[in-house]
Amino acid sequence: MADIIENEELDKDTVDSNTLKQLFNKNYDLLAETTVSEKKSYVNKIHGTKSLKLAVSVSNNNGIEVYELGNNTLKQVCRLSGHQKPVTDVLFSSREDHMLYSSGLDGLVKLWDLRASGSCVQEYKDEEEQIIRPYECMDVSCNGRVICAGSQLVEDDAYLVFWDSRMPKPLGGYWNSHTDDITQVKFHKEKTEILASGSIDGLLNIFNILEQTEDDALIYSLNVENSVEKISWLDSKRAACTTQSNDLQLWDTETGDQLKSYSRDKISRSIKRSKDDDCYLVDIFTSIDDTPVLLAGSNAGDGDVLRSITIAEKKLQPCTNFTQNKQIVRCCWYEKDVSMNHLTFDLQ
Known part of the structure; x- marks a missing residue:
């Protein structure tokens, strides 16, 4: 057994340091960092505003930490408490950056007002209060009018529940389209009526x-x-969707055609690492020039390897090597309309 462990291939760079610098030539500086929790946990979700307020939820924690970035420091604004089980998603209002939505495994979606030291001003519930639907994810339409939350499997059904953001009672829901936990819901960026949902199914x-x-x-x-x-x-x-086995797929939602699929081993080669089993995907977003950017890393060693690659003409191209990263990254937030436009949070 010892021989097997000793002979196991270790993940490493496939090119030398000078070549890495040449390939990953778009640079970012680390402006600030802070420890969100000293317990054995990790940052689960993050969202921010153009005014650089940041909200994060922590695994195995029922609260939300809110920060503000200024003068190269992260200052804590407040801590929001009110969910009875872990928080699964956080999202600032697109219209008012002092308003924050959250969802939790307690079956609640909440709206918080940061001006009043973080008080809950609205609680969105199901009509059938005897049935708790643990929400894994949520999103709000681009005009701020409709909220959607996706649930875990409850009595053989996984629910998409909708609310008018001004009313506590739901508008209705879907429960026949997924057969397992719903992991993501995302409204279209411009079309208020179009919604994408993804599931373990x-x-x-x-x-x-x-x-x-x-x-x-x-x-x-x-x-x-x-x-x-x-x-x-x-x-x-x-x-685009990332999978739980760390593959990436691109889809045309108007025709239903898969445009491209990138396997974990291909992504690992693109970030110049040798062992694809250690490669993980954080998220994909669109940069300031409308180019898709994938953030990926390696679990090897201290988990400090974090790199981004762009997708141009369906090919993966090296972009940035975040050399100041220290630990495994679970989530990221990107805002292309501010000069400091790439923020990530590490496992803390």
Whole structure:
């Protein structure tokens, strides 16, 4: 057994340090860092505003930490407490950066007002209060009017529940389109009626929520053939999803065609690492020049390897090597309309 462990291949760079600098030639500086929790946990979700307020949720924690970035420091604004079980998602309002939404495994979606030291001003509940639907994810439409939360499997059904953001009672829900925990819901960036959802069942569903029934609303049910981890809208018609086995897929949501699939080993080679089993995907977003950017890293050693690659003409190209990173990154937030436009949080 010892021989097997000693002979096991260790993940390492496949090129020398000078070549790395030449390949990953877009540089970012670390402006600030802070320890969110000293317990054995990690940052689970992060979201921010153009005014550089940041909200983070921590694994195995029922609270939300809110910070503000200024003068190269992260200053804690407040801590939000009110969920009875771990928080699963955080999202600032697109209209008012002092308003923050959250979802939790307690079956609640909450709206917080940061001006009043972080008080809960609205609680969105199910009509059937005797049934708790643990919410794994949530999102708000681009006009701020509709909230959607996706639940774990409850009595053989996984629910997409909708609310008018001004009302505590739900508008309705879908429960026939997924057969396992719903891991992601993402509204279209411009079309208020278009929603994408992903699940452990391996389906990426595209809905038009203006339709009267769930069957009519379901435009496409795309077979990812793997559990969906995260979804991102890249532009008006392209959606990307990362899977729980660290693959990346791009889909045309107007035709239902898969545009490209990138396996974990291919991504590992693109970030110039030798062992694909150690490679992990953080998220994908669209940069300031509308180029898709994938953030990926390696679990090897201290987990300090974090790099980004761009997708141009369906090819993966090296972009940035975040040499000041210290630990494994679980999530990121990117805002292309501010000069300091790439923020990530590490395992703390």
